[in-house]
Amino acid sequence: MGTGRQVVIFAAGSRGDVQPCVALGRALMRRGDTVRLLASSRYQDLVDGAGLEFHLLPADPSEIIRSAEGQELLSGPTNPVAFVRGIGRVLEPRIGPILAATRAGAEGADLVLAPTFSFIGVHLSQYLRVPHAVIHFQPSHPTRTFPHPLAPSARFLGSLGNRLSFEAVDLGSWLVTRRFVNSWRSRSLGLPASSLTGPVRRIRTAPVLCAFSTAVVPRPTDWGPNVHMTGFWHYEQPQWQAPRRLLAFLDDGPPPVYVGFGSMRTRDPGATERLVRTALRRAGLRGVLAGDPATSEEDMLVVGDTPHAWLFSRMAAVVHHGGAGTTASALRAGVPSLVCPFFGDQAYWAGRVRDLGAGPRPLPARDLTVPALTHRLRALTADTAYADAARRIGRSLQSEDGTDRACRVLDRLVPR
Numbered sequence: 001m002g003t004g005r006q007v008v009i010f011a012a013g014s015r016g017d018v019q020p021c022v023a024l025g026r027a028l029m030r031r032g033d034t035v036r037l038l039a040s041s042r043y044q045d046l047v048d049g050a051g052l053e054f055h056l057l058p059a060d061p062s063e064i065i066r067s068a069e070g071q072e073l074l075s076g077p078t079n080p081v082a083f084v085r086g087i088g089r090v091l092e093p094r095i096g097p098i099l100a101a102t103r104a105g106a107e108g109a110d111l112v113l114a115p116t117f118s119f120i121g122v123h124l125s126q127y128l129r130v131p132h133a134v135i136h137f138q139p140s141h142p143t144r145t146f147p148h149p150l151a152p153s154a155r156f157l158g159s160l161g162n163r164l165s166f167e168a169v170d171l172g173s174w175l176v177t178r179r180f181v182n183s184w185r186s187r188s189l190g191l192p193a194s195s196l197t198g199p200v201r202r203i204r205t206a207p208v209l210c211a212f213s214t215a216v217v218p219r220p221t222d223w224g225p226n227v228h229m230t231g232f233w234h235y236e237q238p239q240w241q242a243p244r245r246l247l248a249f250l251d252d253g254p255p256p257v258y259v260g261f262g263s264m265r266t267r268d269p270g271a272t273e274r275l276v277r278t279a280l281r282r283a284g285l286r287g288v289l290a291g292d293p294a295t296s297e298e299d300m301l302v303v304g305d306t307p308h309a310w311l312f313s314r315m316a317a318v319v320h321h322g323g324a325g326t327t328a329s330a331l332r333a334g335v336p337s338l339v340c341p342f343f344g345d346q347a348y349w350a351g352r353v354r355d356l357g358a359g360p361r362p363l364p365a366r367d368l369t370v371p372a373l374t375h376r377l378r379a380l381t382a383d384t385a386y387a388d389a390a391r392r393i394g395r396s397l398q399s400e401d402g403t404d405r406a407c408r409v410l411d412r413l414v415p416r
Contacts, residue, residue, distance in 0.1 A: 003032075003416060004031070004032035004033040004034055004416060005028075005033045005034070005110040005111055005414055005416060006033070006034050006036070006108050006109050006110045006111075007025070007028055007033050007034070007035045007036070007109065007110065007111045007112075007113065007410075008035075008036050008038065008105065008106045008109040008111070008112050008113070008124075009021045009024070009025060009035065009036070009037050009038065009113045009114070009135075010038050010102065010106075010112070010113070010114035010115070010117075010120050010121065010124075011037050011038060011039040011043075012038065012039065012040070012057050012059065012098065012117060013115075014262060014263045014323065015043065015046075015262065015263070015325065016137070016262065016323035016324055016325030016326060017115070017137060017324075017325070018037070018039050018043045018046065018047075019046065019235050019325055020137065020211050020232070020233035020234075020235070020325060021037055021039075021113075021135070021233075022037065022046055022047060022050045022052065022235050023233040023234055023235035023402075023403050024113075024211075024233050024403050024406055024407075025037055025047075025050065025052045026050050026051070026052070026235065026403070027403035027404060027406070027407050028407055028410070029051060029052065031407055031411075031416075032416065033416075034053065035052045035053065036052070036053035036054070036055055036105060036109075037052050037053065037054060037055065038055045038056075038057050038101070038102060038105040038106070039054065039055075039056075039057055040056070040057050040058075040059055040060040041056055041060065042060050044056070046237075049237065049238065050235075050238075055101070055104070055105035056101060056105075057098055057101050057102070057105075058094070058097040058098060058101055059094045059097070059098050092180075095118075095177060095180045095181075096180065096184075099118075099180070099181065099184040099188070100184075100188065102120060102124070103124075103127070103184075103188055103189065106124045106127075106128060107128075109124070109128055109130055110130055110414060111130060111131055111132070111133070111410065111413070111414045112124045112125055112128065112130060112131075112132040112133075113132065113133050113134075113135055113209070113410075114132065114134065114135060115134065115135045115136065115137065116134060116136075116140060116170065116173070116203060117173075118173070118174070118177040118181050119174065119181075119194075119199035119200070119202070119203060121133070121134060121203075121206070122194075122198075122199045122202045122203060122206075123181065123184075123185055123189060123191070123194070123199070126189075126191055127185075127189040127190070127191060130414075131207075131413055131414050132206060133206060133207040133208065133209055133409075133410065133413060134203050134206050134207070134208045134209065135209050135211060136208060136209070136210045136211065136212075137211050137212070137324040137325070137345075138212070138324055138345040138348060138349070139210065139212070139217055139220075139348075140166065140169075141166070141208055141210070141223060141227050142163050142166035142167065142204070143162065143163065143166070143220035143222050143223060144159035144160070144162050144163045144220075144222055145159075145162065145220040145221070145222070146162055146220075147161065147162045147165040147166075148165040148166045148168075148169045149344075149345035149347075149348035149349075150169050150344060150345060151165035151168065151169055152347060152348065152351075154168075167200070170200045170203075171196070171197070171200060174196070174199060174200060175196075178194070178196075181194070182194060205226060206226065207226050207228065207409065207413055208226055208227045208228060209228055209230055209406050209409060209410075210227060210228060210229045210230060211230060211231075211232060211233045211324075211402060211406070212229065212231070212232055212324065212328065213229070213231045213232055213328075213396070213397055213400055213402070214229050214231075215393060215396040215397060215400075216328075216331060216352055216356065216393070216397075217229070217352065228405070228406070228409045230402040230403075230405035230406040230409065231397070231400035231401065231402030231405060232328040232332065232397060232400070232402050233402045233403050233406065234309065234328070234329075234332060234402065234403070235309075236307065236309045236310075237307045237309075240307055240310065242306075242310065243303075245293075245296075245301070246288075246301065246303060246306070249286075249288070249301040250314055253286055254286065254316065255314060255315055255316040256285065256286035256287050256288045256301070256315060256316060257280060257285050257286070257287055257288070257315060257316055257317045257318070257319060257377065257380075257381065258287075258288045258289075258290075258311060258312065258315045258317075258318045258319065258320075259276050259280070259287055259288075259289050259290070259318075259319040259320075260289065260290030260291075260319075260320060260326075261290070261320065261321040261340065261342070261365070262290075262320070262321050262323050262326055264321045264342045264365070266365060266368075272368065273289070273291065273295075275368060275369070275370055275373065276289065276319075276373065277289075277297075277300055278370050278374075279370050279373035279374040279377055280299075280300070280377065281299070282370065282374040283374050283377040283378050283381070285316070285377060285381060286299050286300070286301075287299070287300045287301070288300075288301050288302075288303060288311070288315065289301070289302045289303070290302070290303060290304075290306075291303075291304075292304075308325075308326065308329035308330075308333075309329060309332075309333070312329055312330055312332075312333035312335055313333040313334065313335065315333075315335050316335070316381055317335055317336045317337065317338065317377075317380045317381055317386075318330040318333075318335055318336075318337045318338075319337070319338045319339075319340065319377070319380075320337060320338075320339060320340070321339070321340055321341060321342055321346055321365070322339040322340070322341040322342075322345075322346030322347065322348075322349040322350045322353075322362070323346060323349070324345065324349060327339070327349040327352070327353065328397070330353075330390075331353070331356075331358060331390065331393050331394060331397055332394055332397040332398060333394060334390050334391040334393070334394025334395065334398075335387070335390050335394075336358055336359050336380055336381075336386035336387050336389070336390045337353050337358060337359040337380075337390070338359055338360060338362075338363060338376050338377065338380050339353050339354075339359060339362045339363075340362065340363050340364065340365045340368060341362055341364055341365065342364075342365045347362070347364070350362035356389060356393060357385060357386065357389035358386060358389045358390040358393055359380060359386055359390075360376055360379045360380055360383075360386065361376075363376050
């Protein structure tokens with residue numbers, strides 16, 4: 001085997017975006033590569049604990065979501081044009097420092113991996129003159145089979161509408177950031193401005209790593225050979241020890257239901273938590289809730305940061321927001337899910353869970369009420385068909401090694 005590569009992974013996002021990148025980074029490191037992750041400070045311990053290089057990006061998605069602009073975005077219109085414009089308003093004061101840190105963190109790379117955010121991988125590839133691959137955590141490569149996860153209404157226009165929805169989302173996202181990125185290309189990277197369609201055309205032919213499984217998303221027949229469905233990138237945190245309090249709670253009664261919405265926030269988190277506890281009790285269920293452990297009660301244990309890979313397999317069911325990473329963890333654990341999507345691609349994953357039979361009809365976060373949640377919880381835990389489907393999918397996902405497949409694709413792209 002030759003000398004290892006310097007691989008740089010742009011991991012700007014929530015934990016559901018960062019943790020799969022850590023999993024891939026660990027797999028590459030075991031093969032002899034040096035891996036640097038660009039992420040916000042919230043995830044430095046996660047990256048350091050995996051033995052990877054960390055480079056700071058000065059933006060924390062959780063703080064953005066909690067901000068007034070983020071809350072307005074979550075509660076505003078759901079059409080993709082308004083959503084993309086909203087993202088632009090939220091990012092405008094932050095994108096300059098992000099781009100500056102990105103260039104610094106990418107120096108010396110032999111290979112760049114990045115999602116389609118502002119087409120960062122394209123710009124870094126041109127600047128460093130090295131190959132790049134696109135990372136997709138949801139199916140974002142054009143197809144006639146279904147619409148872009150951010151534009152579900154396009155399905156009513158048929159196969160052509162499905163295909164065009166991907167072009168619309170990518171062009172829209174580029175329009176939102178093009179002015180800032182082209183300034184960065186000129187002043188910092190020494191590159192000419194990119195045209196309206198330039199970066200979009202480039203990612204259509206670039207290698208694409210789809211970090212999800214064909215057991216959950218059947219491969220569209222019109223995807224080309226540059227699109228690789230590797231399976232989910234699963235990561236188990238080393239040396240994590242469950243608190244005694246959690247172990248004692250699990251031993252003290254029937255398996256509970258986990259409820260947690262990741263970095264998502266409702267307008268009144270306190271009221272939402274009271275709603276969740278009331279619904280669980282009406283359904284006759286114990287709960288493990290994400291939040292402040294000091295608010296635990298006899299039948300409701302509240303936990304802080306707890307690895308989903310360990311926790312979910314010990315639950316009767318999981319209630320979550322539908323992020324790609326959380327959805328993958330729940331399905332891999334073989335437990336049924338109720339998805340309460342907030343925005344973005346979460347409604348897509350909620351639909352996949354329902355269509356796979358691993359959970360009931362989704363309950364959007366904006367529609368959360370005690371009666372609605374109680375009804376869904378009863379169905380989720382009483383209908384054995386959901387549990388049977390979840391176990392079947394879980395066995396399939398547990399047999400996959402998504403990071404190994406991704407590494408083999410990258411070995412062909414940039415040999416050591």
